[in-house]
Amino acid sequence: MNTVLLIIDGMMPDEARLLPTLERADYRWTHSHTPAGMTPDSLCCILTMLGVKAAQVPTGRAWLEALATGEPAARGDLVLRCNGIDLAGGKLGPSCYRPLPPLGDTGRWIPLGGYKNLLVLPGLGHLECGICTFAPHQNQNRRVDLLLPTAGDPALQLFLRQLVARYGLWPWGQAAYAPLPTAAQLGLAPGAVVCRTEVVAGLGRALELSCLVPPGSTAEVDTDLSQKLRCALQAARTYPFVLIHINGADEAAHRRDRRQKTAFLQRIEREFLAPLAGALPPQSTLIVTADHGTDCRTGKHWAGAVPTFVFDPTEEVAKWHEQL
Missing domain, CATH: 3.40.720.10 (Alkaline Phosphatase, subunit A)
Known part of the structure; x- marks a missing residue:
């Protein structure tokens, strides 16, 4: 049975x-x-x-998504989804492919195919609770400037907003390890x-x-x-x-x-x-x-x-x- x-x-x-x-x-x-x-x-x-x-x-999905890829994040890492997004006219548009910029020692990318990517930031899992982001598929055609990511850590907030402004990459779904x-x-x-x-x-x-x-x-x-x-x-x-x-x-x-x-x-x-x-x-x-x-x-x-x-x-x- x-x-x-x-x-x-x-x-x-x-x-x-x-x-x-x-x-x-x-x-x-x-x-x-x-x-x-x-x-x-x-x-x-x-x-x-x-x-x-x-x-x-x-509260977020990205750490589990990394677990699925065979390139899992460590328990102390912070992971975010980064979707390529069309931001024409200052509004959240449809998803699209965007090239990934080099990160150096800041972190690493896990491309998921097409417009989907994961951003792994080592050792920053403790900052998850101070981050606020918006899922792009739930906010299409809304003004970008009203939906930019915020973070309790100023350097992290600046970095996430630069991903949007410079590269058309939209961070969301932030997650650290959570036991299930x-x-x-x-x-x-x-x-x-x-x-x-x-x-x-x-x-x-x-x-x-x-x-x-x-x-x-x-x-x-x-x-x-x-x-x-x-x-x-x-x-x-x-x-x-x-x-x-x-x-x-x-x-x-x-x-x-x-x-x-x-x-x-x-x-x-x-x-x-x-x-x-x-x-x-x-x-x-x-x-x-x-x-x-x-x-x-x-x-x-x-x-x-x-x-x-x-x-x-x-x-x-x-x-x-x-x-x-």
Whole structure:
């Protein structure tokens, strides 16, 4: 008996209709995975789903993202995401590739591909609590001068603002090491995470779950879903618990591209969900949900209730639902 949890990042409640396989679910409900007072993102929502208490959820994502890369930061380091951003007209525009400047002894870059980068600043983890930044995907078209990073340390603040002004690199998601309970401590069976998105892979590693990155995965709408399906089915035959994360719909919604998001969700139905539901090992429970919604009208994450669909529910899944 095993449990497979499929998280379709950014799927809004009214978009579940694009996946007809969900209509065959034995059990369904709606619930927000965003803890009260928190901004919806994959980190807090997925950890909440897995039973991590709100007080234990890290305030930033970047340290876990570094953990996913194979170039982890030290426990005393400060890590920030640095997105390349179009700042034309003095407003936060869409993400774009930006060359990375040399850092010398100040720190090091971890390029994540495309517009995404991590900035590791050795020994500065203690400064995290004094930093205030703004996620670019939640603040598009707002004035840059109202959103510049601030820090309690003046030299650090100047450095972060220079990254914006000189290089078009937007720091955010700052994080130092924060301990998380292991999957075993959360009562989860030994398991694996099938994903490409760094923050999901990083939280998987932190929870001591195996991390499987399928070939051809991009965390975008061009990801190879057939390879992800093969990897997910192999994991389901190997581990009692498997978490699968598919990210492309979230990215399309951040671009406010409803047509692209719709087409990708239809691909998920055709190339992943329908064949997955038909090929899982006997006595498998399949749970399909979104971590949070991402609204194509605004390009922002949405903290409202998202649907959850359960196929072949076990007694344990029913208990989980009753606790929500």
